[in-house]
Amino acid sequence: MNFSSKLLENAVAEFAKLPGVGQKTALRLVLHLLNQDKQEVEQFSKTISKLRNEIQFCSICHNISDQSVCEICSSHKRDHSLICVVEDTRDVMAIENTNQYNGVYHVLGGLISPMDGIGPSDLQVDTLVERLKANETKEIIFALSATMEGDTTLFYLHKRVKNFNITISTIARGIAFGGELEYVDEITLGRSIATRVPYENSLTK
Amino acid sequence: MNFSSKLLENAVAEFAKLPGVGQKTALRLVLHLLNQDKQEVEQFSKTISKLRNEIQFCSICHNISDQSVCEICSSHKRDHSLICVVEDTRDVMAIENTNQYNGVYHVLGGLISPMDGIGPSDLQVDTLVERLKANETKEIIFALSATMEGDTTLFYLHKRVKNFNITISTIARGIAFGGELEYVDEITLGRSIATRVPYENSLTK
Structure with a gap:
């Protein structure tokens, strides 16, 4: 593409690095940001930078967290x-x-x-x-x-x-709730017959 | 959605403001950024902020530009x-x-x-x-x-x-080059007959 501005080109190139975002989509996103208030774009930019710099991973379960031990791991419940x-x-x-x-x-x-x-x-x-x-x-x-x-x-x-x-x-693997048998793939259906469960176990509690 | 981190939630909310980006896509993009080097994310964030703050619009044609008069408007060619x-x-x-x-x-x-x-x-x-x-x-x-x-x-x-x-x-409006008549919508086809051009004019130079 033939950009009229180097700043625009750089921003599009950065967005196009994201998964599933091509050049055209990137340009659309960048032009959208250009139409926003400076303040909002600044917030967008800061939030991302802050996320990457301040995010922690729970030292027990390694889930994304704001503290060194996440809420789930520190919960007594x-x-x-x-x-x-x-x-x-x-x-x-x-x-x-x-x-x-x-x-x-x-x-x-x-x-x-x-x-x-x-x-x-x-x-x-x-x-x-x-x-x-x-x-x-x-x-x-x-x-x-x-x-x-x-x-x-x-x-x-x-x-x-x-x-x-x-x-x-x-x-458990098997047919999803609400799934119709005729549309289920053969492997799932075959395995769900082979690994059948006693009727009592299949009842949701 | 039930986020394990406020930082994550904020970043997802910012991305979800972009056109055509929903919560799930936003989360995918944010998790992608989290997997990148700090330096790269910093560059992403800075490029966007710089774009919004430094971009100019050509004072003559109002196109996006790096200078006060864009390359096209200042070109003698x-x-x-x-x-x-x-x-x-x-x-x-x-x-x-x-x-x-x-x-x-x-x-x-x-x-x-x-x-x-x-x-x-x-x-x-x-x-x-x-x-x-x-x-x-x-x-x-x-x-x-x-x-x-x-x-x-x-x-x-x-x-x-x-x-x-x-x-x-x-x-000019009409049938696109390479377009087959049977697939063209009626309005375009009808108008392209009504606004027909002399054969000589239709030749590409």
Whole structure:
């Protein structure tokens, strides 16, 4: 593109680095910002800079936090003997939104993905093992995506934690509530028959 | 959404103000920035703030510029007797990319849109009339979108400039090059027959 201003070009280039944002979208966003008050744009810019500089990761569960120990880990109302292992902070938010979970979390910070060069050492795996060694955990729940990377990570983590005297679970896979059988993919449907559960267990409490 | 950090929540709220960016997309962008080096995020933030604070608008054509007079308006290679009137800087970029135009521009900064509360006084209309009064213009080309707002603006501008002794043109409307007749909408096709041109004129030079 042929920019009339270097400042404009730089700003578009910065926005275009964001995932899913191309040159045209970046230009649209930048022109939108140009139409805003100086004050608002200053606030936008400051908020982002502040986020990156002041954000902390909870020293226990490694979730994004404003303090060195996050609200969930420091809460006395949560069951600290139950650890739910998730990929990132979005999963914590999704599970928290269900209001069905009262334990604590462990945020891996990603999934094992040899294609992207992410190995176990890039994730918070050792810190998870350390937490289990403290001997306060009764159950660990793996809530990872049902993808190749998720399954690889699950397999690796299971190997690392299976010798601890704790219950190891994964979240249930199967047909979503409200899902119609004819539209479900074959693997999910086949597995949900193979891993069928007693009727009593399927009732929501 | 249930954010684990106020800093995160603020940053997501700022991103979600951008057009076409919802809460989920905003969160994805913010988490992407969190994964970047501090230095890169600082640069992102500074570039935006700098853009808004240092950007100028050309005092002649009102296009976005780094100087008080833009490169096009200060160029001796351009035909200053030919003014192309456009909505915003994106249109200037689009026309410049064609390499078919050697005149100068006049950027209105929007289109008349009573629905959005944008009237003629919000646009650079008076400055356009001033430019014409300087008596150096031979032709004015209106290159506005073929929308309700574009047509309204065109109608108003024509009323304002028709008494000057200059040629007034609009960009040609019709079937796009490479367009197949059966897929063209009826209005465009009907108008393109009604406003047919002599064969010789249709040849690209």
